[in-house]
Amino acid sequence: MKAVRLHEYDKRPVVEEVPEPRIGGPLDVLVEIGGAGLCRTDLHIVEGQWEEKSGVRLPYTIGHENAGWVREIGSAVSNVAVGDPVILHPLATCGLCRACRAGDDVHCSNSTFPGIDSDGGMAELLLTNARSVVTLDPALRPADVAALADAGLTAYHAVRKAIPLLYPGTKVVVIGAGGLGHIGVQCLVALTSSEIIVVDRSPEALELAAGYGAAHPVLADGSHVEAVAELTGGEGAHVVLDFVGEKGAERDAVAMLRRAGSYFVIGYGGSLDIPTIDIISSEINVIGNLVGSYNDLAELMSLAASGKVSLHTTTYPLDAVNGAMDDLDNGRLTGRGILVP
Known part of the structure; x- marks a missing residue:
C-alpha cells in the first residue's frame, strides 16, 4: 500500500510502497483510510520537535487525524462491523490502567499514538484497536470529519x-x-x-x-x-x-x-x-491542553452530525502531501488540509 513515510528529520516525508498491516490480536481493527488530516504537529514532527518525546524509530508513517471504513476486525471486536464508517481517537489505549478506568484515556499509561510514536494514517490502511473507533452517523463522510479526530x-x-x-x-x-x-x-x-x-x-x-x-x-x-x-x-x-x-x-x-x-x-x-x-x-x-478523551470525541461527533460543528477543508491526494505541507507552512491553507488516499 501507499504511505507517507518520514525517513529523516528536517527532510520532507516521501510517499512509498509498504506492506499492508494485518490483524494480529482479538481487539484489533483494520481501517481503510478515507481521509487523514494534516496538522501543524506534522510539521513539528518533520522538524524533529517530537524526536525525544515520541521515541519513534525512523522511518515511519505519519498522520494522527484519521477516519475511514472498517476493513477487518479481530475475533473479540463487538462495537463495530466490517464496512462501518468510523473516526479514530488519536490514541489506541489499554482500557485497564487507572487513567482509562477513570475515563481519562488520553493519559493511558500503556497507549500508542499512531502518527506520533507508531505508524499513522497517511496511508491506505491503518491498524488500531476497538477502543479507538467511534462509529460515524450516516450523515458524515470520513474525509469531511477526519481532522476532528485531533484538531477538533x-x-x-x-x-x-x-x-x-x-x-x-x-x-x-x-x-x-x-x-x-x-x-x-x-x-x-x-x-x-x-x-x-x-x-x-x-x-x-x-x-x-x-x-x-x-x-x-x-x-x-x-x-x-x-x-x-x-x-x-x-x-x-x-x-x-x-x-x-x-x-x-x-x-x-x-x-x-x-x-x-x-x-x-x-x-x-x-x-x-x-x-x-x-x-x-x-x-x-x-x-x-492535550487531545480530549474518547467520550469527548463521541460528543463532538454528535455536534457534527447535528450540523453545529463543521470543518472548512481543502483536500489533497496522498501524493501531494508535500504541497499540502507547503500550503500549511506558508499560511495558504484556510481551515484544514485533508489527504485522501
Whole structure:
C-alpha cells in the first residue's frame, strides 16, 4: 500500500510502497483510510520537535487525524462491523490502567499514538484497536470529519474544560482562527453564551470565524492587544484560548487576561516567561491542553452530525502531501488540509 513515510528529520516525508498491516490480536481493527488530516504537529514532527518525546524509530508513517471504513476486525471486536464508517481517537489505549478506568484515556499509561510514536494514517490502511473507533452517523463522510479526530477533539476538549468559567456575560478570546481555532469558535457558540473575540493575522480566517458566530474579529496587526482591552472595557478577557502558542501569541495571550483570568494553552512551539509575582498578584491561571478523551470525541461527533460543528477543508491526494505541507507552512491553507488516499 501507499504511505507517507518520514525517513529523516528536517527532510520532507516521501510517499512509498509498504506492506499492508494485518490483524494480529482479538481487539484489533483494520481501517481503510478515507481521509487523514494534516496538522501543524506534522510539521513539528518533520522538524524533529517530537524526536525525544515520541521515541519513534525512523522511518515511519505519519498522520494522527484519521477516519475511514472498517476493513477487518479481530475475533473479540463487538462495537463495530466490517464496512462501518468510523473516526479514530488519536490514541489506541489499554482500557485497564487507572487513567482509562477513570475515563481519562488520553493519559493511558500503556497507549500508542499512531502518527506520533507508531505508524499513522497517511496511508491506505491503518491498524488500531476497538477502543479507538467511534462509529460515524450516516450523515458524515470520513474525509469531511477526519481532522476532528485531533484538531477538533483538542479544540472541543479545551472548550469543555473552560465551560465552568464561561458563564453568561463573560468574554473569551480565541487566538488563531485556523485549523483548530475555527472549530473552537464553533464549539464555543454551541456550548456557551460568552461573547467571542477572535484574533488572527489573516482577514480570511477572521471572516470565516465571524461566519461561525464570533462577535468581534480582530486583525493581529500589532494593535490587537489594545483592541481586546477596548472590547473588554479595559479589564481583559475571562478566558483566552490560544490555538497558536508561538511567535509572540503566548505573550499577547497573557496580556489579554483580566484579573483571575485563565489562559488555555493549546497551540505550541513557543515558551512562557511570566514573572511569578504577576501570576500571584493577578491570580491568573495557565492551563495545558492535550487531545480530549474518547467520550469527548463521541460528543463532538454528535455536534457534527447535528450540523453545529463543521470543518472548512481543502483536500489533497496522498501524493501531494508535500504541497499540502507547503500550503500549511506558508499560511495558504484556510481551515484544514485533508489527504485522501
